[in-house]
Amino acid sequence: MGIASDFVLIVLAGLAGALAARALRLPLMVGYIAAGILVGPYTSGPKVEQTHEIELLAEIGVALLLFSLGLELSFRDLQPVRRVALLGGPVQILVTAALGGFAASVGLGMSPREAVWFGTMISVSSTAIVLKTLAAAGATQSLASRVMVGLLVVQDLAVVPMLVILPQLGSPGNLALSLARAIGLAAAILAAIVMVGTRLLPGLLRRIADWGSRELFLITVVAIGVGVGYGTHLAGLSFALGAFVAGIVLSESEFSHQALSDVVPIRDIFGLLFFVSVGMLLDPAYALAHAGRIAAVVALTFVGKSIIAGGVTRAFGYVNMAPWIVGLGLSQIGEFSFVLARAGLTSGSISRSVYNLVLTCTVLTMALSPLVSGMALPLGRAWRRWQKPAPISAKMEGLETPPRGHVIVAGFGRSGKAAARILQGAGIPLVIVEINHSIFGGIGKEGISAIWGDITGEEILKAAGIESARMLLMSLPDQNTVRLAVQRARQLNPRIAVIARALRAPDVETLRKIGVDTVIQVELEGGIEMVRQALIQYHGDDLVVAQLIEDLRRDFYGRESKLT
Numbered sequence: 431m432g433i434a435s436d437f438v439l440i441v442l443a444g445l446a447g448a449l450a451a452r453a454l455r456l457p458l459m460v461g462y463i464a465a466g467i468l469v470g471p472y473t474s475g476p477k478v479e480q481t482h483e484i485e486l487l488a489e490i491g492v493a494l495l496l497f498s499l500g501l502e503l504s505f506r507d508l509q510p511v512r513r514v515a516l517l518g519g520p521v522q523i524l525v526t527a528a529l530g531g532f533a534a535s536v537g538l539g540m541s542p543r544e545a546v547w548f549g550t551m552i553s554v555s556s557t558a559i560v561l562k563t564l565a566a567a568g569a570t571q572s573l574a575s576r577v578m579v580g581l582l583v584v585q586d587l588a589v590v591p592m593l594v595i596l597p598q599l600g601s602p603g604n605l606a607l608s609l610a611r612a613i614g615l616a617a618a619i620l621a622a623i624v625m626v627g628t629r630l631l632p633g634l635l636r637r638i639a640d641w642g643s644r645e646l647f648l649i650t651v652v653a654i655g656v657g658v659g660y661g662t663h664l665a666g667l668s669f670a671l672g673a674f675v676a677g678i679v680l681s682e683s684e685f686s687h688q689a690l691s692d693v694v695p696i697r698d699i700f701g702l703l704f705f706v707s708v709g710m711l712l713d714p715a716y717a718l719a720h721a722g723r724i725a726a727v728v729a730l731t732f733v734g735k736s737i738i739a740g741g742v743t744r745a746f747g748y749v750n751m752a753p754w755i756v757g758l759g760l761s762q763i764g765e766f767s768f769v770l771a772r773a774g775l776t777s778g779s780i781s782r783s784v785y786n787l788v789l790t791c792t793v794l795t796m797a798l799s800p801l802v803s804g805m806a807l808p809l810g811r812a813w814r815r816w817q818k819p820a821p822i823s824a825k826m827e828g829l830e831t832p833p834r835g836h837v838i839v840a841g842f843g844r845s846g847k848a849a850a851r852i853l854q855g856a857g858i859p860l861v862i863v864e865i866n867h868s869i870f871g872g873i874g875k876e877g878i879s880a881i882w883g884d885i886t887g888e889e890i891l892k893a894a895g896i897e898s899a900r901m902l903l904m905s906l907p908d909q910n911t912v913r914l915a916v917q918r919a920r921q922l923n924p925r926i927a928v929i930a931r932a933l934r935a936p937d938v939e940t941l942r943k944i945g946v947d948t949v950i951q952v953e954l955e956g957g958i959e960m961v962r963q964a965l966i967q968y969h970g971d972d973l974v975v976a977q978l979i980e981d982l983r984r985d986f987y988g989r990e991s992k993l994t
Contacts, residue, residue: 433480437487437703440478443469444702457800459562459705463793466709478710488707490656491700492558492765493673497655498697500677501690510573510866514746515580522581522742522760523588526553526735533730538723543599544784547774550592551788552731554585555739556764557670558704559799563759573865573884574755575908577743581760586671587616589766596770597777619665620675623658627679635685644692651689652696654680668766708765712793716786727791732802735761750887751914754810759803762795763788807910834898836860839905840885840915842869845931845952846905850878861894886914888922896922904930904946909937913944920945 443465451461469478478484531549534540540548560582564575591613631654638650655673662672680686717724740757748756771788774780780788836859839846846862853860854877862880864870873880883890885906896902902919904912912930919926930946932938938949958979 433483436478436480436484439469439476440465440484440703440706441699443476444706447706457563459559460797460800462702462705463709463712463797466706467712467714468709469706470710470712472713472715481707481710484703484710485707487700488704489669491697491702491704492670493656493659494652494693494697494700495558495561495704496670496674497659497677498690498693500674500679501681501686501693511576511580514577514743514748515584518742518746519581519584520588522739523553523585525742526738529734529738530731533734537726538787540784544780546599547596547770547780548784548788550596551767551770551774552735552763552791554589554764554766554770555582555735555760556762556796556799557582557586558701558765559762559796560759560803562701562705563800563803573748574752574759577748577752577756578759581739581742581756583671583674585764586668586674586766589668589769592770593773597773597779599779615665616667619662619667619672623662623672623675624679627658627676628682631680632683632685635680635683635689639685639688647688648692651680651685651692655693708793708796711768711789713786713790717790717794720787720790724787724790724794727787728794728798731763731791731795732758732761732798736802750884751807751810751910752884754806754813755803755910758806758809761802762799763792765792765796767792807914811914834895835900836895836898837901837903838863838891838894838896838899839903841904841906842866842873842880843905846903849903849905854878861899863890863894884911886911886918888918891915891919891922896926899923899926901927901929904928907931907933909933909940912941916941916944916946 444462447461447463447465447468448458449461450464451458467473469476471477471481527546527549529549530552531545534548535542535545538545538548560578564578635647635650638647655676658676659669659671659673662675663669680689736757738757739760740753743756744753767788771780771785775782775785837853838861839850839853840863842850842862842864846864850860850862860878862873862878863885864873864880864882865884870880870882881890881894883893885891885904896919902916904915906912906915909932916928916930919928927948928946929948929950930941932941932949932951935951938951941949962979
């Protein structure tokens with residue numbers, strides 16, 4: 431069966447690895463990578479034969495992963511983090527490459543040329559791993575996640591000049607001309623994608639949507655993502671980067687939500703191929719033979735990149751948990767190091783031993799990354815307990831006359847805006863806390879008191895009058911932010927009533943344990959309202975409808991519901 435049998439083996443091995451990871455309460459991608467090691471060429475047992483072809487298919491998984499992220503984001507979402515991305519991104523790359531190269535030269539005995547290659551290879555982080563981790567945590571829309579995405583985009587773009595500069599380190603005669611040509615070509619291609627995507631693609635999707643064929647719509651969406659990615663690949667840019675830009679462009683259209691919904695299942699299957707193919711690169715015999723050196727490089731990479739990325743984030747004014755989340759989230763070595771390593775080996779710039787070292791360390795840091803990034807909040811809280819909270823770098827003004835007995839609404843998105851308008855119409859005093867400055871600027875037009883800042887910050891909560899507030903309404907989807915804000919609010923005002931939004935069913939019990947009085951699962955409540963309207967029109971008996979809905983809520987929330 432050729433590649434078909436390999437595909438079946440990978441899916442079965444990935445399923446086994448995922449079940450084992452779930453049983454051990456580990457992220458699924460760790461199970462996928464472990465499955466890749468078992469079916470790879472370096473272990474006994476069933477093996478994937480068409481390794482190169484599987485790696486090529488796996489690139490589609492990365493492209494679809496970035497394409498789906500682009501559909502979730504927009505240019506407006508990245509606008510608030512453009513400064514840290516465009517200025518801090520290059521700083522992070524250069525500092526990481528310089529320190530990594532110095533450590534490789536002094537500690538690993540590499541030649542100066544190999545040390546430069548080594549430092550550059552470890553300076554990039556894994557877009558695929560970070561996005562998968564954020565999606566699993568339901569945190570793709572948080573401020574810290576947007577900072578990470580901005581830095582990752584800059585890193586992915588930086589691979590283009592890296593591939594031009596590094597092979598010519600020995601003969602830099604035409605370096606400036608080659609670099610200028612590569613950057614000019616990249617800028618022209620990205621501009622062309624934006625122009626075509628904003629002018630032609632929405633019209634094409636509108637015509638196909640009017641035909642009413644879901645199948646044709648799905649094929650068109652996938653074709654756009656992988657087609658644009660392949661076009662950028664032919665032009666010398668990253669396949670995945672082109673797909674990401676295509677997703678961002680389409681996110682501005684009315685078709686983005688349906689496109690995302692259709693792409694996700696295909697993305698997950700091809701994503702499985704990518705993570706398993708990563709595990710197939712690891713040679714356990716090499717790792718055991720050089721265990722000490724590999725462990726030292728992996729540990730120093732995690733610590734060094736966390737400090738550098740977190741420090742850059744803090745230097746650009748992001749405080750509280752953001753430096754910890756960004757630092758630990760970007761601490762792994764990325765998949766583009768594979769591309770750089772192959773280029774270095776082919777050009778004779780690095781030896782086979784350096785190539786194997788980078789390959790092994792990259793796979794291990796990617797496998798351990800979900801566990802490391804999960805330590806961000808515990809470490810951040812421990813740091814805040816040990817030290818005084820850092821002052822807010824951006825100007826933060828409290829209310830001139832803080833109300834008493836008011837409601838604090840965290841977030842002014844769709845849910846927060848609806849809640850605020852109803853509370854305002856009922857004459858209930860309220861204060862909005864919003865971290866997105868572009869959204870914050872429009873709150874004043876609503877005639878509502880508002881504070882710009884991170885709701886998890888003690889200073890922000892105090893500025894919003896948490897001590898005298900009667901209720902805290904958490905409309906934010908990011909569960910990490912919700913948990914931290916609720917815990918801090920309870921410390922400042924133990925009597926405050928808290929209503930919070932649960933992203934998934936397991937989050938309901940978690941939020942209850944930290945003191946949330948009423949937990950609302952938005953998708954469930956939306957479905958309940960649809961069913962309520964249907965039952966009222968069908969039955970016409972409000973008492974019967976109310977009892978059925980109460981039974982449903984009791985079954986889902988696990989105890990007497992406060993919502994009816």
